[in-house]
Every structure is written in C-alpha cells, then in structure tokens.
Amino acid sequence: MPSSLELARLYDDHAQALFGFLLNLTRNEADTRDVLQEVFLKLARQPERLNGVRDERAFLLRLAHNAAIDRLRRAVTREKNYEELAAESASAFARAHDPDEQGFRLALAAALGELPADQRAVVHLKLWEGLTFEGIAETLGLSPNTAASRYRYGLDKLRARLRPLYDEIK
Amino acid sequence: MKPDEFEQQLQRQPLRSPPEEWRREILEAANAAARAQTPAFNPPCEPWWREWLWPSPRAWAGLAAAWVILLALNTARLATPPGVASVSPPPSREMIMALSEQRRELAELLGDAQERSPAAKPAPPRPRSERQSQKTSV
Numbered sequence A: 001m002p003s004s005l006e007l008a009r010l011y012d013d014h015a016q017a018l019f020g021f022l023l024n025l026t027r028n029e030a031d032t033r034d035v036l037q038e039v040f041l042k043l044a045r046q047p048e049r050l051n052g053v054r055d056e057r058a059f060l061l062r063l064a065h066n067a068a069i070d071r072l073r074r075a076v077t078r079e080k081n082y083e084e085l086a087a088e089s090a091s092a093f094a095r096a097h098d099p100d101e102q103g104f105r106l107a108l109a110a111a112l113g114e115l116p117a118d119q120r121a122v123v124h125l126k127l128w129e130g131l132t133f134e135g136i137a138e139t140l141g142l143s144p145n146t147a148a149s150r151y152r153y154g155l156d157k158l159r160a161r162l163r164p165l166y167d168e169i170k
Numbered sequence B: 001m002k003p004d005e006f007e008q009q010l011q012r013q014p015l016r017s018p019p020e021e022w023r024r025e026i027l028e029a030a031n032a033a034a035r036a037q038t039p040a041f042n043p044p045c046e047p048w049w050r051e052w053l054w055p056s057p058r059a060w061a062g063l064a065a066a067w068v069i070l071l072a073l074n075t076a077r078l079a080t081p082p083g084v085a086s087v088s089p090p091p092s093r094e095m096i097m098a099l100s101e102q103r104r105e106l107a108e109l110l111g112d113a114q115e116r117s118p119a120a121k122p123a124p125p126r127p128r129s130e131r132q133s134q135k136t137s138v
Helices: A004-026 A029-045 A056-078 A082-087 A099-114 A117-127 A133-140 A144-169 B005-011 B020-037 B048-053 B057-079 B082-086 B093-116 B128-137
Strands: none
Touching: A004 A029, A004 A056, A004 A117, A004 B020, A029 A056, A029 B020, A056 A117, A056 A133, A099 A117, A099 A144, A117 A133, A117 A144, A117 B005, A133 A144, A144 B005
16 A cells, blocks of 8 residues: 555646646546546556556656546547537636737647647647657657657647747737 | 736636535544544454364364264273173083083194193204204105
C-alpha cells in the first residue's frame, strides 16, 4: 500500500500537468476530475505500477491519456458524438488580465477543441510538457514519425485559425 | 528543431491549476481505496485436519460413519455372554447312540494297534541305502 504521504507527493508533483493535459483532451472539467481521480485510485490500488518507472511524469501522463481515451469512447457511444464533445469548451489556460491576451487564450482553447483528440494530445505534450517526439511516442503508444506528423497537422491548423489574433498581439 | 515564434507564443500560455478542493477529495478517495486493498484481518490458519479433509468432507464423513457403525456392531456382538451363543438343543437319542458306537469302534481299533506293535516308539529314519537293501531282502 503506498503511504498517504507518497500519494500526496505524487499529486503535488504532477496534478497540475495532468489537469492541463486532461482538460485539453476532455474539454470538460467534470470528466477531467473523474479521470484524475481514477489515475490516483489506480496508483493507490496498484502501487507496484510505479516500480521501476524512470519518468513518473511520462508514466502518469500515459495512464491519464489511456483513462481519458476510454472515457471519451464510452461517452461517444453512450450519449454524445465527437462534434458535441469537441464543442465543450473548458479552457486549460489560466485567465489573463490583459484583454488581448485573454482573447488569444480563449481563441487558442477553442482552436484546440477543433483538433481531433489524437492531434490535441500530441500538441499539448509537445508545447506544454516539452516532450520530444520520442517521449510523446512512448507516452501515447505511437511511432515517433506518427507523433511528429500529428504535431505538424495540429500546429498548422492552429496557425491558420489563430493567425489574425496572433498578428494583432505580436 | 527549434520552435518558431508562433510555437513559442503558444508555449508561453500558462495552464490553469486544478481547483484547490480536488486535492483533498482525490487524496481522500485514493487513501480509502488503498486501505480497502489491505485485508481488515488475517483469517486464522485452518487446522491441519480440515485442510486434509477439505476436498471431499462429505465422503470422509460417510466413511467415518460406516466405520462407527461397524465398530458398534462388533462391540455389541462381543458383549453378548458366551453361554447364550452355546446353548443348543440336547442331542437326540440316535445321535448319542451313534457317538457311543463311534467311540467303541475307535477303542477297538486303538486296542488292536497296541497289540500289534507294543513298542509305540517311532524308529528314527534310516539312510536311503539301508531302506533299499531292506526292500530287496523282503
């Protein structure tokens, strides 16, 4: 059984990263909370999962990604379609005091929501977790080439969507 | 590969933190799950005989019952007084006469044999060669 201190340490070290990643994936705060809790319940029930793990963050991101994808699939088959899910607009970004910055963040969140979930996951891990394509490939169970191409496609879409705003605030 | 300006602009956007109350709620749930994983008590060790009997306790019980019944029957038979078993109807007159006739014949036979060989002592066996010479002489 992992000690409560160990669970607390894992939460403090990684919850913010997992929260951002999950919120970008699910676009829904309630789902994000459920998946985050699911990840910690798994760790509490099967602490041996962490044995021999070199990179805790990458391991937890993989766990979270798998749980989120399962949840998205269940949600799609149960009640929603992908368009409805993508339209959910919980933003993963902090509020900005500057209205232009805030406008850009809202537009970025909306543009991310328009990406397919697999591109969104890669873009998030590359931009906000700073993972290499090899790291992303390992985390998401892809080949590095697939990770790179998904990133390129996703980034091109974001660029096209956000260019006017970006030129304004630049 | 260096990120271009646009990528750098995206990277600069700070991510939100999870709501404060989630920490307590999630860690409470996780700790409860961890506690539920460990058994509340260790069951006492099974006695050796229960382990031994475990695969088919009914069959063993049936066998034991059969043995108890056999033992009981055996004990009951031994407990009956010997006189009861040996009581038999008195012999008939014919039987008594037949028995006395048999005794008489036996006595005659024995008496006859004693007359023919008064030295009842059995002779020690002789060597085979001697017996052969005895036969030829007869």
